[in-house]
Structure formats: C-alpha cells, structure tokens
Amino acid sequence: MSGKHNEQRTRFNSRSGKTGGTGPKGPDEALGRPVEKANNFKGTLKRLIRYFRPYKINIITVLIFALFSTTFTIVAPKISAKAINKLTDGVVAKIALSQAASGDPGISMAQAHLSPDKLEYLNRVIQETGGKVDFSYIGYILLILLGVYVLSALFTFVMQYVMSGVAQKTVFEMRRDVDDKLARLPLKYFDSKTHGEILSRVTNDIDTISSTLQQSLTQLITSILQIIGFIVMMLSISPLLTVIVLVTLPLYVGSTAFVAKKSQKYFAAQQKEIGELSGHVEEMYTGHKIVKAFGHERQSVEKFNQINEGLYDAGWKAQFVSGIMFPLMNFVSNLGYVLICVIGGIWVAKNRLNLGDITAFISYSRSFTMPIIQTANIANIIQSTIACAERVFEVLDEQEEIPDGPAAGVLQSPRGEVEFERVNFRYLDNEPLIEDISLKVQKGDSIAIVGPTGAGKTTMVNLLLRFYEMNGGAIKIDGVDIRDIQRKALRGMFGMVLQDTWLFNGTIRENIAYGREGASMKDIVRAAKAAHADHFIRTLPDGYETILNEEATNISQGQKQLLTIARAILADPAILILDEATSSVDTRTEVLIQKAMTNLMEGRTSFIIAHRLSTIKEAKTILVMNHGAIIEQGNHQELLARKGFYFELYNSQFTQKAVV
Structure with missing residues (x-):
C-alpha cells in the first residue's frame, strides 16, 4: 500500500531512529569509543537483574569461585x-662462608665494617642455611606455587x-519473550518501524547483552577483587612503596x-562513515542492473571513493589517537616502576626488604593498573549494554493487540457472509481515512475493490482480518461481530x-504445505496443478x-506468485483475499490462473483488490473507492454505463480501445 494513507501508516508512531549495534565485545574494544547511554539506567538495570532471579545460586557460585x-x-x-x-639467602651465606674460608684479611676487614643490621642478617642466613642453597625448600615452594596456579x-x-x-x-x-511479544504485536507496530530496527533489537542488542x-x-x-587484593598485598610488603x-x-x-x-x-565520525559506506554499497549492489543500464558506474565509483576517503581519514585518526593511549599508559606506569626499583634497590641493599619481596611488589605494581583499566572500560560497556537492554524492553513494553474477550469463540463451518456496518477508521487521529462504510456481501459473492493508490x-482487508482495530462501527461474518471471534480462528477462515x-528458505513442497497443516503430498500436487504450477515445478x-x-531468487517472480496461489488453494478457505494476485505473471499464465481462480472462488466469498481492471470484469460486485469512501458500486457493465469514476479509470488503461 502506498500513497497518502501509506504515508499515514509510517508516520502515526514516531521512530526512535536507533538501530542498535553489536557493541564492544571486550574491555579493550571500548577504549576511546563513544558510549551509548540508557535514558533510564537504574530502572533498566533493575529490570535486567530480574532475569537473574532464577539463577541466584549460580550467581553466588560465580562470586565465590x-x-x-x-x-x-x-x-x-x-x-x-x-x-x-x-x-638469595643460600647464595649470600655460601659466598660469605667461602670468603671466610679463604683466609683473606681484606675480606675479614670488610666484614668487620659491616653495619649491625647486615652482620645480623649475614649471621642469620649462615645459621639458617649452613652455607647451602635449600633446593628442597625451593622445590616445595614451587610445588605449592604450581598448585596455586x-x-x-x-x-x-x-x-x-x-x-x-x-x-x-x-x-x-x-x-523467547521478545519473540512471543512480536507475535502479539499489532500490524501497526511493524508498519511504524523499519525491518532493520526491529531485527537489530532482536539480534544485535540481545547479542551485546549476551556478550556482556x-x-x-x-x-x-x-578486576574489582584484584584491585583490592593488590593494594592489600602491596601494603603488606611496603606501605611507602604502595x-x-x-x-x-x-x-x-x-x-x-x-x-x-x-x-x-x-x-563517532568513523561509525558515521561506515554507515554511509555500507548504505551506498548495499544500494549499488542491490540495484546494480539499474546502475549499469543507466551508465552510472563512474558516478557510483566516485561516490564510493569519496565516502571511502572520509572513512580513511576518520579511521586512521581514531586508531592513531586511541593507539597513543597504551604508550602513554606504559610511560606513566614506567615512571612508577623506576621509582619503585630505585627505592626498592636501596632498601634491599640496606636489608630493609628482601629481594623476593621487592620482586613480588614490582609484580603487583605492574599488574595493578590493568584491572583499573578493565574496570573503567567495562563500566562503559555496561552503559552500552543497558542501552541495548532498554531498547529490547521497549519492544516488550509495546502495546499489544487487544486480547480476545472471554466470550470469543470459533465459527464452526463458516459460510463466508460478510457485513460492514458504518465502519470508521483512521491511522492518525486528525486524519480520517475510512468514514461510515457499509457493505453486505453474501456467501459466494466475488467483490472487487478498485480505486487509485491510497484510496483505502x-x-x-486489514480491518477484516483485525490487523487493525476499527475506530467505529462493526464488521460481521455470518452475523457474528469479528471482535467476538478468536483471532486465530478468524484469520483461519x-x-x-x-x-x-x-x-521461506525451504523446499517447494514445504512452501505450498504452509497453507494447511498436515497436508499430504497428493493434496500439494493437486493444489499446484490447480494453480498451473505443477509443470514448471x-x-x-x-x-x-x-x-x-x-530470497527465493532461484525461481522467477511469476513462479513465486504461482506457488503462493497454490498455497492459498491448498488452504481451502471460506473467504479469499486476492491483492493483485496475478500482477507478476505473464498474460498467458494470467488467463490460466483466472480460470483456476474462477473454479476456486466458486461457492466462496472473494475480495479482489486490483489495479488492472481487466482482471475483475467477472466480479459480481465492484466497489470503487476514493479517499476512504465507496463512491460507486455495481458490476462491470453497470459501472461503465454510468460513465463515472470507474469509466474514467477503465478508459485510462485502454486508451486505444476507449469504451463509449
């Protein structure tokens, strides 16, 4: 549907303009990147946490481990x-005993000038080690270390x-919640959102949540535990170095x-250029035949080069500036490292610290900054993730179709009598579309609906199937208001x-069988023959x-249409809706399909929407619509005889055979 009222359908609910995104997958990927923030961070976070409630024990287990x-x-x-x-103690003791055993008076004199602390340390290590390296103890420590790792x-x-x-x-x-929700949303939701936006929320946004x-x-x-642990361990070694x-x-x-x-x-500029480049490439490759037919290859390449140069300029700046971050961090980290090494070395020389302690401290100090970076970057990732969750929850909060009432039932063996009683409908409150339409259709009648684009x-048909709810009046099938019939049962008619x-992606047999659950192969073939699809299949x-x-591109457009007609024939419904059903087939096939449709429509109520007026000559009643109202009604000959709006429409399509 296009034209004014199609424009109404796409305007009646404002779009957010967001398409979501995959988001960063790890802490390093968030460095320097724009962070998308949620409008209601706290509320969305609480709602997301509710999904964890069934897994409290698992979460506690994760925390403990x-x-x-x-x-x-x-x-x-x-x-x-x-x-x-x-x-170190073993080596020092071994060297000291070796020097003492050599009897060199210079060495003895040097030892005599040692400070009391150093003499105490030297005597202690000699006494503890006996001048030998305790490899058994070292091996024991290494085993413990291995066990710890x-x-x-x-x-x-x-x-x-x-x-x-x-x-x-x-x-x-x-x-599952989103999929269930989408099944309950009215058609107006899908008319007001782009397919890409909906898919992005269902796929990209949820994938981002999963990754986070x-x-x-x-x-x-x-990272938080490491920050706390590193500070505690550094303080236990040396508060001043900490x-x-x-x-x-x-x-x-x-x-x-x-x-x-x-x-x-x-x-941000890089992402903008990527979006433009992707859009341009998609357009050019989707319509490459048109591009070639009109000789616009050069212009297409020039525009690609222009966007690509912009992407190059923004990309290398983004990567260069963000790339400075790690060298800068290393420089600052190395400043602290040098101070620690100098002071620590002096303290080791003065026996205020052991070599192992200063080695451990250096290890802690070098590792200390990484969890801080990770925490900061993960905070950004969580911001983006909550924004993704907010978009998902927006889908879950959308207004659903009005639920079936408790008294809603199922019509057994529907006859197909349809009645419109003063029906009113508008997509936008201030722009009326259908006003006060009344119509009565008997069982087996074929009703053709014609009119210019946007006439309604x-x-x-959308109102008949309850894809949209009426603003006023009533539609009845076999005398029962459609609001008193279960939606599934209604649409099954x-x-x-x-x-x-x-x-869909599957076999031709499966696509035809979509029309009726449990259909046998014999039924499928019979429907295909009736639709004149059996031969080409x-x-x-x-x-x-x-x-x-x-995309079913391995068969022609006309063949696709034949399969959909076969699917409708297999469904064997009480009421048929044919919306330009033969518009994609050749003239010869159209004649065959018209014959099949005539047989199919026999005894069934049929609504035929057509722009090609030659296809609806045999309809029992033709409704001529304009601006949401039925302005003429009658069969083909009657309407031509009136020389009104239908007469003009018909002659505009057959100017070489004008009807007088």
Whole structure:
C-alpha cells in the first residue's frame, strides 16, 4: 500500500531512529569509543537483574569461585617471593662462608665494617642455611606455587562455565519473550518501524547483552577483587612503596581519560562513515542492473571513493589517537616502576626488604593498573549494554493487540457472509481515512475493490482480518461481530494471495504445505496443478524437493506468485483475499490462473483488490473507492454505463480501445 494513507501508516508512531549495534565485545574494544547511554539506567538495570532471579545460586557460585580464583592469583607472587628469598639467602651465606674460608684479611676487614643490621642478617642466613642453597625448600615452594596456579585455573574454569550457562539461559529467556511479544504485536507496530530496527533489537542488542553477561561481568568482578587484593598485598610488603604507586594513579587515569575523550569524536565520525559506506554499497549492489543500464558506474565509483576517503581519514585518526593511549599508559606506569626499583634497590641493599619481596611488589605494581583499566572500560560497556537492554524492553513494553474477550469463540463451518456496518477508521487521529462504510456481501459473492493508490482498498482487508482495530462501527461474518471471534480462528477462515510474494528458505513442497497443516503430498500436487504450477515445478532438478534460497531468487517472480496461489488453494478457505494476485505473471499464465481462480472462488466469498481492471470484469460486485469512501458500486457493465469514476479509470488503461 502506498500513497497518502501509506504515508499515514509510517508516520502515526514516531521512530526512535536507533538501530542498535553489536557493541564492544571486550574491555579493550571500548577504549576511546563513544558510549551509548540508557535514558533510564537504574530502572533498566533493575529490570535486567530480574532475569537473574532464577539463577541466584549460580550467581553466588560465580562470586565465590571468582573470589577464590582471584585470591590464588594474587597470593602467587608473594609465595614465589619466599623461594627467591630462600635462594638469595643460600647464595649470600655460601659466598660469605667461602670468603671466610679463604683466609683473606681484606675480606675479614670488610666484614668487620659491616653495619649491625647486615652482620645480623649475614649471621642469620649462615645459621639458617649452613652455607647451602635449600633446593628442597625451593622445590616445595614451587610445588605449592604450581598448585596455586592450577587451583586458580580450575576456579576460573568453573566460574566461566557457570556464568556461561547463566548468560545463555538469561538471553534464551529474553529472546523467547521478545519473540512471543512480536507475535502479539499489532500490524501497526511493524508498519511504524523499519525491518532493520526491529531485527537489530532482536539480534544485535540481545547479542551485546549476551556478550556482556558472559565476558564483561566476570571480568568486572575479578578486576574489582584484584584491585583490592593488590593494594592489600602491596601494603603488606611496603606501605611507602604502595603510596608511590597510588600517587602515579591519578596521572595515569587522567592521561587515559584525556586521550579517550579526544578519540571519541574520531570514532563517532568513523561509525558515521561506515554507515554511509555500507548504505551506498548495499544500494549499488542491490540495484546494480539499474546502475549499469543507466551508465552510472563512474558516478557510483566516485561516490564510493569519496565516502571511502572520509572513512580513511576518520579511521586512521581514531586508531592513531586511541593507539597513543597504551604508550602513554606504559610511560606513566614506567615512571612508577623506576621509582619503585630505585627505592626498592636501596632498601634491599640496606636489608630493609628482601629481594623476593621487592620482586613480588614490582609484580603487583605492574599488574595493578590493568584491572583499573578493565574496570573503567567495562563500566562503559555496561552503559552500552543497558542501552541495548532498554531498547529490547521497549519492544516488550509495546502495546499489544487487544486480547480476545472471554466470550470469543470459533465459527464452526463458516459460510463466508460478510457485513460492514458504518465502519470508521483512521491511522492518525486528525486524519480520517475510512468514514461510515457499509457493505453486505453474501456467501459466494466475488467483490472487487478498485480505486487509485491510497484510496483505502488494502485497509479494508486489514480491518477484516483485525490487523487493525476499527475506530467505529462493526464488521460481521455470518452475523457474528469479528471482535467476538478468536483471532486465530478468524484469520483461519481466510486465504490470501498478495502482490508481494513471501516464500521461506525451504523446499517447494514445504512452501505450498504452509497453507494447511498436515497436508499430504497428493493434496500439494493437486493444489499446484490447480494453480498451473505443477509443470514448471517438475522441470526443476529436484521437483517438489527443490530448495528455495533465502530470497527465493532461484525461481522467477511469476513462479513465486504461482506457488503462493497454490498455497492459498491448498488452504481451502471460506473467504479469499486476492491483492493483485496475478500482477507478476505473464498474460498467458494470467488467463490460466483466472480460470483456476474462477473454479476456486466458486461457492466462496472473494475480495479482489486490483489495479488492472481487466482482471475483475467477472466480479459480481465492484466497489470503487476514493479517499476512504465507496463512491460507486455495481458490476462491470453497470459501472461503465454510468460513465463515472470507474469509466474514467477503465478508459485510462485502454486508451486505444476507449469504451463509449
């Protein structure tokens, strides 16, 4: 449907203009990128957390295992420090005893000038080690260290395994809720949203939530625990060195934030250029025949190059500026590293710290900044994820079709009598479309609806099927108001063949059988023959088992239409709706289909929407619509005799054979 009233359908509910996105998949990917924020972060987060309620035990298990895994990872450098200290003590004692045994008076004099602390240390290590390296103790420590790393890996594995289950189950529930919701939404929702926007919310946004739950959430937990653990372990080794690390932190965070802010505008420009490039490529390749036919290849390439150059310019700036971040972070980190090494080296020389302790501290200080970066980046990812969740929840909050009333029933053996009683409808409150239409159709009548684009022809069919709700009046089938009939039962009375063919990825047999559940192969073949599709189907390599691809481009447009007609014939409905059903077939096939349709429509009520007036000459009643009203009514000859609106429409299509 197009024209004014089609425009109403696409305007009556404003679009958000958002198409969603896949979002970053890991903490590093969020660096410098624009962060999409939710309008109601707190409310959306609470609602998302509700999906976790059935998995409380699993979440607690994840937290416990994350705590143990992180703890083992954090204590490992402290344990390895014991082995280093033992090795250092053994070597020092061995060298001291060796020098003493040599009897060199210079060495004895040098030892005599040692400070009391160093003499005490030297005597202690000699007494403890006996001048030997205790390899058995070192081996014992290494075994413990190995066990710690193995346990940490096991706890991490279990944590990730449990969290993966929680994430996938949560997303499974969310996808199911969205799919169920889409099945309950009225047609007006789909008319007011682009297909890309709906698909983005169902796929990209939910995938982003899944990725965040499975990866970023566990990383956030472990990063916070690591920050706390590293600070505690550094304080236990040296409070002063810990202060040095913390003093460099603001400089580190400030420089990171500065670069991230600068790079955001370039990433935003890059995303804009990517969108334009994708749109241009899709347009050109979808309509490549038209491009070639009109000789616009050069203009197409020039525009591609223009957009591509813009993408190159924005892309290299985004990557360059964001790439500065890590060298800058390393520079700031190395400043702290140098201070720690200098001060730590002095303290080791003065026996205020052991070599193993300073080694462990350096390990902690070098690792300390990474969980801080991860936490900051994951916070950005969570912001984007909550924005994605908000878009998903917007779908779940959409107004559904008015539910069937408790008294709604099913018509047994419907006859197909249809009556419109003063029906009123408008897509927009301030723009009327159908006003006060009344019509009575008897069983077996064929009703053709004609008129210019936007006259309201397809809207009448939409109201008949309750795709839209009337603003006033009533539509009755066999004397029963359609609002008192269950929707599924109501729509089951109709068979439809539309101008826009719809076939799914599957065999031809499955596509025809879509019209009736449990149809036998014999019934399918009979329907195909009635639609004059059997012959071309049997000429295909696999016959009825030929698989149609995703867009059904491996058969012609006319053949697609024949299959949809066969599907409608198989459904054997009480009422037929044919919306330009033969518009995509050749003249010869159209004649054959018209004969098949005549047989099919016999004894059934039929509504035929047509622009080609030659196809509706045999209709019992022709309704001529304009601006949402029935302005003429009668059969073909009667309407021509009146020389009114229908007369003008008919003659405009047959100017060479004008009817007088």
